[in-house]
Amino acid sequence: xxxxxxxxxxxxASAVAASPMLAQQPTMVPLGTPSNAPRAVRRDIPLxxxxxxxxxxxxxxxxxxxxxxYWQLWNDxxxxxxxxxxxxxxxxxxxxxxxxxxxxxxxxxxxxxDQNIYRANVPRAETxxxxxxxxxxxxxxxxxxxxxxxxxxxxxxxxxRGQARPPLTQPEASGMxxxxxxxxxxxxxxxxxxxxxxxxxxxxxxxxLGVRGLRMGAWGDSLYQVGQWYPRVAVYDDLxxxxxxxxxxxxxxxxxxxxxxxxxxxxxxxLVGSTGVLQNPEQVLTASAREKLSHALDSDSTINIVSADxxxxxxSTATGDRLVWHFVADSVGDVAWATSxxxxxxxxxxxxxxxxxxxxxxxxxxxxxxxxxxxGPTVRHALEFYSQLWMPYTYPLLSMVDGPEGGMEYPMxxxxxxxxxxxxxxxxxxxxxxxxxxxxxxxxDEGFNQYMNRLSRxxxxxxxxxxxxxxxxxxxxxxxEREAPLMWDANYGGPNYSFQAxxxxxxxxxxxxxxxxxxxxxxxxxxxxxxxxxxxxxPWDYALYMDNALHQDLSWFWYYxxxxxxxxxxxxxxxxxxxxxxxxxxxxxxxxxxPVILQVKFAAxxxxxxxxxxxxxxxxxxxxxxxxxxxxxxxSRTFNxxxxxxxxxxxxxxxxxxxxFPDSNPGDNSWPRVxxxxxxxxxx
Numbered sequence: 001x002x003x004x005x006x007x008x009x010x011x012x013a014s015a016v017a018a019s020p021m022l023a024q025q026p027t028m029v030p031l032g033t034p035s036n037a038p039r040a041v042r043r044d045i046p047l048x049x050x051x052x053x054x055x056x057x058x059x060x061x062x063x064x065x066x067x068x069x070y071w072q073l074w075n076d077x078x079x080x081x082x083x084x085x086x087x088x089x090x091x092x093x094x095x096x097x098x099x100x101x102x103x104x105x106x107x108x109x110x111x112x113x114d115q116n117i118y119r120a121n122v123p124r125a126e127t128x129x130x131x132x133x134x135x136x137x138x139x140x141x142x143x144x145x146x147x148x149x150x151x152x153x154x155x156x157x158x159x160x161r162g163q164a165r166p167p168l169t170q171p172e173a174s175g176m177x178x179x180x181x182x183x184x185x186x187x188x189x190x191x192x193x194x195x196x197x198x199x200x201x202x203x204x205x206x207x208x209l210g211v212r213g214l215r216m217g218a219w220g221d222s223l224y225q226v227g228q229w230y231p232r233v234a235v236y237d238d239l240x241x242x243x244x245x246x247x248x249x250x251x252x253x254x255x256x257x258x259x260x261x262x263x264x265x266x267x268x269x270x271l272v273g274s275t276g277v278l279q280n281p282e283q284v285l286t287a288s289a290r291e292k293l294s295h296a297l298d299s300d301s302t303i304n305i306v307s308a309d310x311x312x313x314x315x316s317t318a319t320g321d322r323l324v325w326h327f328v329a330d331s332v333g334d335v336a337w338a339t340s341x342x343x344x345x346x347x348x349x350x351x352x353x354x355x356x357x358x359x360x361x362x363x364x365x366x367x368x369x370x371x372x373x374x375x376g377p378t379v380r381h382a383l384e385f386y387s388q389l390w391m392p393y394t395y396p397l398l399s400m401v402d403g404p405e406g407g408m409e410y411p412m413x414x415x416x417x418x419x420x421x422x423x424x425x426x427x428x429x430x431x432x433x434x435x436x437x438x439x440x441x442x443x444x445d446e447g448f449n450q451y452m453n454r455l456s457r458x459x460x461x462x463x464x465x466x467x468x469x470x471x472x473x474x475x476x477x478x479x480x481e482r483e484a485p486l487m488w489d490a491n492y493g494g495p496n497y498s499f500q501a502x503x504x505x506x507x508x509x510x511x512x513x514x515x516x517x518x519x520x521x522x523x524x525x526x527x528x529x530x531x532x533x534x535x536x537x538x539p540w541d542y543a544l545y546m547d548n549a550l551h552q553d554l555s556w557f558w559y560y561x562x563x564x565x566x567x568x569x570x571x572x573x574x575x576x577x578x579x580x581x582x583x584x585x586x587x588x589x590x591x592x593x594x595p596v597i598l599q600v601k602f603a604a605x606x607x608x609x610x611x612x613x614x615x616x617x618x619x620x621x622x623x624x625x626x627x628x629x630x631x632x633x634x635x636s637r638t639f640n641x642x643x644x645x646x647x648x649x650x651x652x653x654x655x656x657x658x659x660x661f662p663d664s665n666p667g668d669n670s671w672p673r674v675x676x677x678x679x680x681x682x683x684x
Contacts, residue, residue, distance in 0.1 A: 073098065201230070225415050389452060391529045439490060595626055597624065
């Protein structure tokens with residue numbers, strides 16, 4: 001506050017004090033005591049215009065399932081690409097048949113040119129390892145009509161001020177040097193109609209220069225991981241129309257499903273791992289490799305297909321100067337691949353419920369043999385465990401490739417160090433089989449994955465999953481100004497993006513499990529995954545589906561976890577006993593409510609224990625008593641929980657015994673008090 005504003009404020013304060021009428025106004029609550037002020041508990045999920053429109057159109061409904069009018073685009077890609085090792089250049093041509101399955105005409109087409117993140121002067125939120133020319137599109141046409149691909153982002157489609165825009169006679173593009181480009185069409189694509197896009201393009205695979213790649217990259221001149229490598233059609237959905245969020249680096253992708261027919265022309269002697277099923281093994285693999293592959297499904301053993309000593313045409317691959325590898329993938333949103341003239345190739349299998357055995361391919365540098373010894377068993381366990389947990393893995397194989405990107409997922413394909421293989425395999429469920437919008441709602445992708453990775457780790461160790469304390473730990477983050485709510489566009493998540501996208505959802509699901517039971521959460525999420533398989537759910541769809549599957553209205557829960565950064569901060573303020581009745585005063589200082597769950601421990605001896613209606617005996621001397629979240633609806637922050645178990649002495653009471661509710665100071669959750677030492681906060 002400047003001096004002049006302070007003086008004006010002082011005069012105003014004097015006038016207020018002198019006014020009899022104003023002096024009678026209610027006393028303001030000091031800012032230092034928010035935990036004692038009444039709170040209004042919100043019990044509904046905020047609905048934006050887009051979800052209301054979807055419900056009205058019948059594309060989604062309030063049960064959280066796809067509506068009877070649900071639609072989404074489908075794209076058929078035919079791509080022919082050539083890789084030149086001396087220049088690290090990928091050049092190609094593609095034909096995309098876009099099926100407008102929507103209920104409206106499309107007047108524009110939006111393309112994703114994500115490789116342009118490597119260009120100079122392109123917005124990004126992450127450092128790139130090398131600046132390149134990005135995606136250079138040399139030819140583009142729509143239904144045979146050529147599009148001017150020279151970048152005129154500041155002028156395309158515009159007219160001088162005050163003048164009418166002339167009618168389009170040819171498709172017109174803008175943004176070709178950015179990660180998102182828009183093509184205006186002279187004639188719209190009718191609802192349920194199709195259009196054909198053809199393009200030619202090239203780019204140089206960026207070097208990683210001793211650092212981790214940005215979802216792709218190169219190690220020297222002998223190993224290349226290739227992603228974001230072709231122009232692709234952006235998502236057009238029933239919620240926002242065209243998805244025009246730029247690719248900034250940290251947040252990942254939102255893709256249409258489609259069919260891909262891909263041919264990769266590479267030097268002989270270079271092995272390839274890719275999304276899709278290899279269509280011509282007899283043309284690109286040696287007889288020895290084909291014979292070994294025929295035994296990959298025989299057992300869980302990992303077998304070698306191409307060894308470190310097998311190098312060059314006739315040894316690692318078929319003979320010749322160059323070979324064309326042909327891959328086909330169906331119901332995928334993207335394709336990525338990797339190639340090297342040094343790859344060691346191992347293979348094993350996974351057994352998928354209701355499907356049978358599928359191959360797992362592992363390609364790695366010979367110097368990394370030790371790191372990849374456990375890769376096969378880890379990926380196998382992930383595929384089998386998540387197939388049981390959520391729904392069976394749909395795709396016919398999975399390939400894993402070594403390289404500069406230490407952890408990245410694509411359909412049927414992961415770029416991964418062995419340590420990240422469980423996590424990257426988990427992404428085959430979301431966003432690959434359940435097509436979440438990772439750019440906006442990273443928690444539905446990374447966060448759900450982090451949660452299930454924890455379950456997988458316990459299963460690998462043969463242990464019972466322990467999700468206690470996770471939800472409680474959010475109390476130490478709540479209130480940090482750097483944290484964006486989960487519903488905030490993750491592309492602009494700010495300095496706590498990693499926590500928003502990765503860290504918070506497991507804590508949210510820990511609390512949900514504390515309310516309804518962990519196994520109930522898993523069962524409901526399995527149903528959600530199956531309902532939205534190969535579709536595009538929103539957070540509203542997820543929350544409402546879970547409510548219906550759990551047979552509870554948990555709108556209050558979703559509101560506080562998804563739309564706010566509030567915590568519960570519960571405590572036991574006092575405990576008094578009169579006769580057989582003990583009154584426990586529970587206080588919640590935070591904005592988020594919770595059920596009141598008390599663990600009551602009794603003396604080992606005494607009169608018989610008479611269980612209360614809302615209590616469950618855990619053992620002979622321990623009961624869990626629960627009151628619903630409704631006890632807070634009157635706005636009070638204090639609830640007096642009355643315990644009446646007969647004459648047996650109560651030795652202690654603990655609020656939230658599973659440590660599932662966000663709390664910055666769990667030391668005041670028990671009576672009598674239990675000494676509590678807060679964890680050391682790491683410097684960020």
